[in-house]
Amino acid sequence: MISPWERLKKKWRKISETGTLRILWITPLSLAGxxxxxxxxxxxxxxxxxxxxxxxxxxxxxxxxxxxxxxGITMDDNIASSLQRFLLGFVLAFCxxxxxxxxxxxxxxxxxxxxxxxEVFRPIPPIAWVPVFLLIFKLFWGPVMVIFIGVFFPxxxxxxxxxxxxxxxxxxxxxTLGADRIRLFTKVIFPSTVPFLMTGITIxxxxxxxxxxxxxxxxxxxxxxxxxxxxxxxxxxxxxxYAGMVVIAILxxxxxxxxxxxxxxxxxxxxxx
Amino acid sequence: xxxxxIYAIIxxxxxxxxxxxxxxxxxxxxxxxxxxxxxxAPANQRAALQTNTxxxxxxxxxxxxxxxxxxxxxxxxxxxxxxxxxxCCVIAVKTSFAESDAAKxxxxxxxxxxxxIDATNWIIETIENGGENYTKLLEIGAEFSNRNxxxxxxxxxxxxxxxxITKPVKKWFENYTSMFADLGQITSLSxxxxxxxxxxxxxxxxxxxxxxxxxxxxxxxxxxRLGYLMxxxxxxxxxxAANETLWGGKTLFEKYGVEIQSPLPYANGAFLMxxxxxxxxxxxxxxxxxxxxxxxxxxxxxEIVSLVNSGGSAIVAKAGITSFSELNGQTVATPGPxxxxxxxxxxxxxxxxxxxxxxxx
Numbered sequence: 001m002i003s004p005w006e007r008l009k010k011k012w013r014k015i016s017e018t019g020t021l022r023i024l025w026i027t028p029l030s031l032a033g034x035x036x037x038x039x040x041x042x043x044x045x046x047x048x049x050x051x052x053x054x055x056x057x058x059x060x061x062x063x064x065x066x067x068x069x070x071x072g073i074t075m076d077d078n079i080a081s082s083l084q085r086f087l088l089g090f091v092l093a094f095c096x097x098x099x100x101x102x103x104x105x106x107x108x109x110x111x112x113x114x115x116x117x118x119e120v121f122r123p124i125p126p127i128a129w130v131p132v133f134l135l136i137f138k139l140f141w142g143p144v145m146v147i148f149i150g151v152f153f154p155x156x157x158x159x160x161x162x163x164x165x166x167x168x169x170x171x172x173x174x175x176t177l178g179a180d181r182i183r184l185f186t187k188v189i190f191p192s193t194v195p196f197l198m199t200g201i202t203i204x205x206x207x208x209x210x211x212x213x214x215x216x217x218x219x220x221x222x223x224x225x226x227x228x229x230x231x232x233x234x235x236x237x238x239x240x241x242y243a244g245m246v247v248i249a250i251l252x253x254x255x256x257x258x259x260x261x262x263x264x265x266x267x268x269x270x271x272x273x
Numbered sequence: 274x275x276x277x278x279i280y281a282i283i284x285x286x287x288x289x290x291x292x293x294x295x296x297x298x299x300x301x302x303x304x305x306x307x308x309x310x311x312x313x314a315p316a317n318q319r320a321a322l323q324t325n326t327x328x329x330x331x332x333x334x335x336x337x338x339x340x341x342x343x344x345x346x347x348x349x350x351x352x353x354x355x356x357x358x359x360x361c362c363v364i365a366v367k368t369s370f371a372e373s374d375a376a377k378x379x380x381x382x383x384x385x386x387x388x389x390i391d392a393t394n395w396i397i398e399t400i401e402n403g404g405e406n407y408t409k410l411l412e413i414g415a416e417f418s419n420r421n422x423x424x425x426x427x428x429x430x431x432x433x434x435x436x437x438i439t440k441p442v443k444k445w446f447e448n449y450t451s452m453f454a455d456l457g458q459i460t461s462l463s464x465x466x467x468x469x470x471x472x473x474x475x476x477x478x479x480x481x482x483x484x485x486x487x488x489x490x491x492x493x494x495x496x497x498r499l500g501y502l503m504x505x506x507x508x509x510x511x512x513x514a515a516n517e518t519l520w521g522g523k524t525l526f527e528k529y530g531v532e533i534q535s536p537l538p539y540a541n542g543a544f545l546m547x548x549x550x551x552x553x554x555x556x557x558x559x560x561x562x563x564x565x566x567x568x569x570x571x572x573x574x575x576e577i578v579s580l581v582n583s584g585g586s587a588i589v590a591k592a593g594i595t596s597f598s599e600l601n602g603q604t605v606a607t608p609g610p611x612x613x614x615x616x617x618x619x620x621x622x623x624x625x626x627x628x629x630x631x632x633x634x
Binding site: 047048049066067068069070071072073077081131134135136138139140217221222223227231233234235236237238 | 311312313314317320321324326327456457458460541543546550563566567569570571572573604609610611615630631632633634
C-alpha cells in the first residue's frame, strides 16, 4: 500500500519528468514578459493606436458592461453573433468537406474529377470572396460562407490525406477476412481517418477565426466581434479595438484547445500516440 | 475505435447542429416602427439593392446616382432637403507638417488651398454656364470615378461645391460632434471645455485667408503629399485641380508652385486619417466626421483648413418603394455609424417616428 505522501511524490516526479512543471512556470513568465514589453512600447511610442495593457483591460471589461455606441449591444451579444456564424460556417464546411474528402481519398475517379476545381479555388483567400458573398448569400449567410471557405480547405486536405495514409496492411487484412467495400470503408478507412480529420478541424478552426473580421466587415447582422474590431478602428477607439482582438484570441484558444484535446484523445484511442 | 466514442461524436455534432439551427431559425417578432441598418460599403450598395439584400441605402456621390440612373432605386430624401447646406467633405492638414519648416510649409498649404478654390470656382461657373467646358467636366468626372457621364451629371446636380468655412459650417461641425457624443462614439472631449472649444481648435481658417493672397509661381516651391478618397465626386475640385488639360499643360497645383504626390486613394475617411497617423500624407480630402472623430478619439493631430462640399448625399430605396414608411421593418445600408450618412438616416428616422436599430438585434 502506497502512502498518500508517496503517491504525491510519485505524481510530482511524473510532472517534473514530463516537462509540465517547466510549462507551468515558463508560460506565465512568457505572458508577463509580453505584457511588460507591450507596456513599455505603449509608453515609448505614446500614440492612441498603441494603448497599454491596462487601458485595453479596462476597455475589455467595459465592452461587456456598456453597449457599444450605435450598435447598442454589449460584447457578449457580439460574441454570440460571431459564434453563431462561426459555428454555422464550420458545420457547413464539416458537412461538405468530410464526405467529399472521404470520397476523393477512396475513389480515384472522384479525386480526378474534383481535384482540378478544388485546386483552382484553394489558393483564393477567403477575404477575396467577401464582396461577392454579400451579394450572393446576403447579409446573414454571406459572412457564414466566408468562414466556410476558411475552414473547408484545410479540413478537406486532411481528410484526403487521412484516407490515403491508412496502412495498406490493414486494408489487405480486412479484405482477406472478407470485408466488402462498405465494411472496409466503415470499419477500417473511416476510423483511421478520424485523427487526421481532427487535425484538419484544429487547423480549420484557427483559420476560421482569422476570417471573422473580414467576414463581418461585409455585414453586421446582430453585430459580431469582427465587426466590433472594424468599427472601433473606424472610430479611432483603439483600446476597444484591441479588446475585441483579445476576445477573438480567447475564443480561438478555447475552440482550438478543445479541438486539440479531442484530437489527442482520439489519437490515443486509435493507438496512434 | 470504440463504438461509444463514435456515438459521442455523432451526438455532439447533432447537438451543435440543433443549437445552430435553433439560433438561426429563432426570430423575435418585428417591432413596430423600426428601420434596421447594416453596414455596407457605398460601392456595394447598388448591388445590395439589386439583390434585395437591403431595401434602402444611404451614401454619397457617385454611389447615390449609381442606383438612380439605372433605375435600381429612387430617392426618398436628399441630404440637403433634410439638413440644408450641411457641410460634408473638408481638406485637413497635418498640424506637424504645417508647423515644421513653418514659413515654407505654411505657404505650401495656402497654395494647395488656392488651387482648390480656383478649381471649385471653375466647377461652379462651368455648371452654371454649360457648353464645352461642361462636357469636359463630365468627362473628367467619368474618368476619375469610372462611371459614365450620365451618372456624373446626376451626381453633381445635388452637390454644392464650396470652400468657405463660415459660422454656420462651424456650427454644423459642432452639431456632428454633439451627435457623435450623444451616440457614445466620442466618450471624452479630451480637455476641451465644450464642443465649440473643440471645433475652434480643429478648424483653422487662416490658410483660406492666406490663400487669397498667393500668386502663381513659375517654379515648384515644394511637395505636398495629398490623400483623397476613391472615386468620391464630392472631391471633384481636387480632380479638376489635378487635371493638366484644363490649365495649359500643368495642373493648378503646379501653377501655384506645388508638386502633388498622392498615395493610392483611400477607401474611406477613417483610413485616410490613419494615413495621417502613419505620416503617409501631409494633407487630405475627406469627410468631416472621420476628421472630427479620429482627431478627438485617436488624437491624430490635424486641422480642418477648407470646406470641399455641402450636401450631395441621399437616402434611397429600391425601385417600388416610394415612401420612407414603406421601409418600416426593412434594412437600410449605411457606410457605418461614423459617417454623416448614418447620422442623416438616424435623424430622418427619428423625425418620422422610427427607431434605427442594427440589423439582427
